[in-house]
Amino acid sequence: MPRDSTITRERILQAAERLVLEYGFGSTTVDGVVAASGTSKGAFFHHFTGKDDLARALVARIAAADHRVLAAALDAVAHLTEPKPRLLAFLAYFEELAGTVTAEESGCLYISVLTERQLIDTGTADQIVAVVHAWRHAVTELIQAAFHGRPATGIDAERLADHFFVTFEGAYLLSRATGKPHLAAQLRVMRLMLTSMLG
Structure with a gap:
């Protein structure tokens, strides 16, 4: 996997972890993770289903x-x-x-x-x-x-x-x-x- 793709995945995971810890999984949305990670929905769904x-x-x-x-x-x-x-x-x-x-x-x-x-x-x-x-x-x-x-x-x-x-x-x-x-x-x-x- 290209290095930039790995970095993007890690950014998404880090942002998601912060949101889950602060708000809980139920209140964490894909849109929120995308916004917090500074990526796109396309990038999100490239790495996660x-x-x-x-x-x-x-x-x-x-x-x-x-x-x-x-x-x-x-x-x-x-x-x-x-x-x-x-x-x-x-x-x-x-x-x-x-x-x-x-x-x-x-x-x-x-x-x-x-x-x-x-x-x-x-x-x-x-x-x-x-x-x-x-x-x-x-x-x-x-x-x-x-x-x-x-x-x-x-x-x-x-x-x-x-x-x-x-x-x-x-x-x-x-x-x-x-x-x-x-x-x-x-x-x-x-x-x-x-x-x-x-x-």
């Missing part, structure tokens, strides 16, 4: 970024041969990145998609589910290794992995809403909790 296709492209871009973040975190702790320090270092990795992560818009875009019945029905939300499953799988493996299978408290490792995800996303939203560093604080609480559980 319609609003649903645009939504899938937006989610795919954010989901790919989330997969890269997870991969980077796993790579950062891969050198640790002992499973307990590796799990705790994985959590600490995100504590250190909390300020950068809070500035990102992925969580807000996911919420916009998940609250739109139309997008769920067309399968757009499936990409978000895939991200959740990827995180669950990776964190479950870290937890199982650290606890040699089942956590000593009897908590299922997969549920504990989900708790990490819920803590991360909830603290992210709290940070965005209040402008305060709740994400780092809540991730630290979880790390200290797991440290205690690990003895």
Whole structure:
């Protein structure tokens, strides 16, 4: 694809993301995206078949970024041969990145998609589910290794992995809403909790 066409597509995606985050998907129109991106309807329909296709492209871009973040975190702790320090270092990795992560818009875009019945029905939300499953799988493996299978408290490792995800996303939203560093604080609480559980 020619470079100028790629740039146009990216401009459309960036404009659409801003509008969806500000007004929601239902209130975002093709005309609005075209105007905000400074392109034309012809350019829009060259890259996207319609609003649903645009939504899938937006989610795919954010989901790919989330997969890269997870991969980077796993790579950062891969050198640790002992499973307990590796799990705790994985959590600490995100504590250190909390300020950068809070500035990102992925969580807000996911919420916009998940609250739109139309997008769920067309399968757009499936990409978000895939991200959740990827995180669950990776964190479950870290937890199982650290606890040699089942956590000593009897908590299922997969549920504990989900708790990490819920803590991360909830603290992210709290940070965005209040402008305060709740994400780092809540991730630290979880790390200290797991440290205690690990003895």
